[in-house]
Amino acid sequence: MSKLSNPSRNINQFVYDFSRYEYQNSAAESKTITKVKEITQNPSSDDGIKEIQLEMLWKELKRIKADKKKNAPRDKKTKLKPQSTPTRKSRNVKDVQHQNRTASRKATPKSLKSRRTLSPVGQSSKTVGMGNTSRKPLSIPALGPAEIKRLFAQLQLELIKYGIESRWAATPRTKRIVLSAIGRESEYITIESSSESQAVKDLERALRLFTFKGNYTGTREQRLLLAPTVNFMWHIQEERYSISNDIKVSKVEKSLRFEFQPTKILLHEQMRWSGLSAISKANLIRELRFRLGFSTKKESLIAALSQPFILEQLCLEQPNLLVEEKDFSDTAEIAKDFLIVDKESEHKLDIPTTIEKSSLPEPEPEPEPEPEPEPEPEPEPEPEP
Structure with missing residues (x-):
């Protein structure tokens, strides 16, 4: 494998260059970032191999951009108009200046307000992130009743690990999932949706982001939908440990x-x-x-x-x-309700209980020992004649 053309360029510099590169579209950006992620997170490659792979990817990206620019159709140059006289040119400049002054006078406060920059949160949701927020969301098929029940049971068991209890609180119009802190029912939050399938999917997305199995994207949709739930989980986890x-x-x-x-x-x-x-x-x-x-x-x-x-x-x-x-006494009791115990392993999950003294059988009395028989007297010897 060839050596690096720039040995001082490390992995962090490559990651920075790929993030600042001007891609043709969002699809090309997402595809390239995915390749960079696979290269940098490959445990079987050392830093030298990763740097060479990143440079090869960088050169390929540059080559594709150069080919597209080379093959792009050139616009026909418009013919230049004959140069006008100085008097006519000065008259045109005055007309343009007059039109600009007229347009600035007609500008209303409402139109000027719309030209202002976006707020920091609104600007970040449109400019940062790996995806394009203007694209239409992908249509995800709804889950069936059996899939909803299975997925919600898995999420319940996962949330119990972090001191959070979840349950359904459906109404005729909306489907709601209530999350509450175990042992502190006064601390709770609800996830509302028009269907049970969407509510479970929103809970799954929030749990993945909370456990860092999903990434922060910087989109406005992620912040508005997941921030309340993730912040609630974050707060409960903070209170559990000292x-x-x-x-x-x-x-x-x-x-x-x-x-x-x-x-x-x-x-x-x-x-x-x-x-x-x-x-x-x-x-x-x-x-x-x-x-x-x-x-x-x-x-x-x-x-x-x-x-x-x-x-x-x-x-x-x-x-x-x-x-x-911190001790949560109700955590073990709630977790025990969700466990599915097989008959074969039932003896392994037996919970020891205290045994009262009155329930034990009374010991049988020991038999009295029989008296030993008295020894018979020896016969007296007869006198000699």
């Missing part, structure tokens, strides 16, 4: 200043999720949530470290860190 402030931050983690990077770069940083430390993941995700409008202010580092899989990685990286989990 982490001490003795957190050690390395120099490498301090050098990753996510607050100074553009939002588009932060979105593409999610492709390197598996290679980041727990501290870096927490800093990246709380910066993204704040930029994309999921939170009104940047959450604390402790809150981000309490989230799924980040907390487990933190305990492995810093085993001396004190992490305490």
Whole structure:
């Protein structure tokens, strides 16, 4: 395999170049980003092989763009009009200036207001992200009753791990799923939809984003639909754990200043999720949530470290860190209701119970020992004659 043409160009520089590249359309961008993600997250390749593969992909991208520009049909050049006299040219300039002044006078405050820039959240939802928000959403077929029941049961078991209980609360017009904190029924949130299938799918999307199995895209649709549910799960997870402030931050983690990077770069940083430390993941995700409008202010580092899989990685990286989990007495009882016990393994899941003393059988009395027989007296010897 050939050597790199620019040895100083590392993987991070390649990822940055691919994210800032001007693609022909959103489909080409999505396809290229997917290839970059597959190359960077391949565990069987070292950094040298990854850099060579990324450079080959970069050259291929440049070649395709050059071929399209070369084969593009050229527009016929319009013939230049003969140059007019200076007096006529000056008269035309005055006419143009007069028209511009007239147009500026007719501009109303409403039209001027529409020219203003978008708000930060609205602008990010249209400019950042890997997809194009103007495209029509793909039509996903609705789930059947059996599929809805099976998927909802799986989501219930998954949510119990994080101290969240879920149940149906349907009305004649809408189908609602109620999520509440186990042991604290006063803390709850509802997911409303016109059908049970859509409500279950929305819950599944929120759970995937909460457990970092899905990525933040920066679209307005994702924020409006999933932010309330994900924020509720985030809050419950934060309350379940208590982490001490003795957190050690390395120099490498301090050098990753996510607050100074553009939002588009932060979105593409999610492709390197598996290679980041727990501290870096927490800093990246709380910066993204704040930029994309999921939170009104940047959450604390402790809150981000309490989230799924980040907390487990933190305990492995810093085993001396004190992490305490709060007790939820109702969690085990609720989880037991959802377990399906097979007859063959039923004896393995028996729950020991206390046995009262009165229910035990009374011991039988021991028999009294029989008296030993007295020894017979020896016969006296007869006298000799």
